[in-house]
Amino acid sequence: MDGNSAKAIPYESADSSGVKSPSAVSRKPSGDIAISVQNVFQIFKGHEGKPFTAVEDVSIDVPAGQFLAIVGPSGCGKTTVLNMMAGLVAPSKGQVYLNNEEVKGPSRSMGYMFARDALLPWRTARDNVEFGLELRGVPADARRARSQKLLKLVGLSKFENAYPSQLSQGMRQRVALARTMAIEPDIFLLDEPFAALDAQTKLQLESEFELLWQDTHKTAVLVTHDLDEAVALADRILVFGANPGRIILDRMTNLPRPRNVESIRYMPEFQVVAREIWELLRSK
């Protein structure tokens, strides 16, 4: 991570008309780019029948090992962009590359997590954590070892045999986090993973995630409404604007690592970054 990863991204060009944008000139990303989104559009069928441009000409390069956060008002296309990175939704126009390969569908090297825990209600916490490993054909004893280790890390060892209905929202979200970590993805794609939690649990899970992430330094993209969360966790922040969804700010935070998610909020540098983004968001 050399700080200048914010390469020239032609997002302002979209302001003209967007239709004749240079999305045809696609290039394969170079070696150390983990995620490359190139001139991507997403056009949905709107509710009145006319096409609705949710994402307009967005390009993002995420170097391997970078922690990127995406913030912006509701409905500005953050989830849509993340889903295109994840291969869950195909772009209407443009390309997405994960580890230099064009995304055609969900990849097994990616770990996706969203605000709803989506646990399988008939599986115990442990069996939920093992779900991804099971899909990958990991043998039972190896699965068991890994799920136990992860449940311990998220502080749920005692609940390994509990069903989701017996767990609190925060505990369920931890199980979901452990399930995402279990498959040891190269790339984390997180869509408001801590949004459903109270402030305290949220902080706790953020710290847990930060600790787990610091061990491995995998590429991560975090979509969040929580500006403090974005600045506390990420190396780089993208601010999206709405109607149509596009990038309006791309900024490295340059805050030190390793960091403590809790105390970093009191650093003056943190405040500077947070205020700058907050003011930009408010002016829109």
Added chain:
Amino acid sequence: MVASKSSTANRADAVTASQAESKKASTSLLVWTLRLGFLVALLAVWHYAVQWGYVPEFYISTPTKTALFLWKYIAGGEIFVDASYTIYETLMGFSIGSVAGIVSGLLLARFTTADRVLSPFLSGFNALPRVALAPLFILWFGIGTESKIVLAFSLVFFITLVNTNAGARATDSDIMMMARAMGATSRQTYLKVVLPYAIPSIFAGLRLAAVYALLGAVVGEMLAAQHGWGRQITYYSQTFEVAGVFGLLVVLATFSIGLNYLMVLAEQRLLRWKQ
């Protein structure tokens, strides 16, 4: 300090829990007493309605005569002969029908083209009151047990098919998306997500189907048969022995409740996660 506080809290919890438990026990005792009282009152109304001449005995018999009939029917062993027919037909219709219904429901949920082609036909058959087919089944399969099994099958099959199919389509969209993002193949998604998700709905169908299997067997017997509870009901009605009809209704209700109870037990075992 903290420890003592928490232990007090625990004790307080324990006290309220045991209080709640004994309260629950006493409520259910009360409920049972009231139920018994209600039954006695019902029997008394029945008894005195005849005794005091409000309703002729010819129409509704009496509790005593019905009990007497039941006693003779059971002690004489006649019940077991009829039971062997009706239960056999019910269970055959139920098991073949539900296996076929569940398998078809799952296949249709998996292969959407087949589903789209067949769905108008299935709705058509389903809308048809299939009991109306009973005379045809008797014409085709004779007055033996086969026609009753086929009738029970035709009822059970559609009920389980519809419930299974609905359950297999209702998978939570968040969970489906999670499975896709986790890299599940369509086969894995089906086996590890769709199928388990459908199980509660399959069970709801099975419980309903068990009752309908019995209905199919009994209606078939009432139309044309030599044995079985349904056949006996027709016989006693035609010979104006209302005590016999009532006695058989009690037998049928008891069996039906027992069948339902077994289904509930099986469901509880399999769906322990669903508190």
